[in-house]
């Protein structure tokens with residue numbers, strides 16, 4: 001894939017290819033499961049910036065502008081303080097940096113729980129500001145009415161059940177969910193309720209494999225797992241976690257690279273060269289014309 005930067009003035013978005021392929025659509029994602037056993041798992045990663053989106057886009061089906069930007073970008077301890085403005089700003093950058101993947105934006109804590117009307121107002125703000133196609137919100141059966149309200153008014157919704165990080169103060173931490181029969185049953189019921197309400201996909205986070213199997217079998221839309229086994233219809237991870245850029249990662253992360261290590265070695269070399277006056281050299285220096 002060419003990474004030459006070109007400004008596509010017709011769409012005013014940075015587009016790395018001369019002939020952009022058509023963007024995937026939400027109905028195509030929802031219909032994914034109809035292919036049954038032959039369907040390839042859906043690929044989703046988080047993205048917060050335009051350049052990151054450019055690099056991930058061709059390889060993914062969906063890009064998630066996650067409220068995990070709290071920890072990953074802003075050094076916040078939880079996702080609780082994230083605002084609609086933060087999400088809209090990063091979502092707009094990700095849309096500008098992509099042309100293939102469906103861009104999904106997390107609704108931040110406090111922007112949707114109060115009522116379907118509040119959720120509609122917040123979701124329209126996010127989609128109008130960014131050009132993203134869909135929103136994601138946390139919660140199960142209690143959010144079903146809201147999911148249906150938004151969907152019927154033109155806003156596709158991705159659900160998120162199991163370990164829901166915005167409920168950290170109720171859950172008391174980020175431990176895997178579904179260890180009791182009652183909790184397992186609730187998670188499957190939550191997935192079912194969201195599916196019936198019209199969610200186009202459901203994130204299953206931090207749940208035991210048997211629950212992922214049962215929930216995935218119980219719903220008509222694809223399930224996207226994170227710490228939820230290989231039995232889901234797709235997978236999502238926080239990009240910085242799998243690239244080895246974030247300092248502490250959950251057990252469900254596979255570190256595919258050590259980008260933090262590359263950055264540290266590279267910056268150490270730069271510092272040494274500046275202090276030793278071996279950078280800059282004449283190659284990086286402007287001289288008057290002689």
Ligand SMILES: Nc1nc(=O)c2c([nH]1)NC[C@@H]1CN(c3ccc(C(=O)N[C@@H](CCC(=O)O)C(=O)O)cc3)CN21
Nearest residue numbers: 068071072079165173174175176238241246250251252
């Ligand atoms: N960088 C990053 N990656 C994520 O996956 C992520 C975020 N940030 N921010 C939002 C939420 C928070 N999530 C988290 C955060 C921590 C754990 C974690 O540390 N889990 C421990 C078990 C903790 C316990 O048992 O209490 C683990 O070892 O997996 C899991 C999910 C998932 N999301």
Ligand SMILES: CC(C)C(=O)C(=O)O
Nearest residue numbers: 046066067068203226
């Ligand atoms: C971890 C994923 C599912 C998420 O919600 C986020 O990145 O905020």
Ligand SMILES: [Mg+2]
Nearest residue numbers: 066067068106
């Ligand atoms: Mg999130």
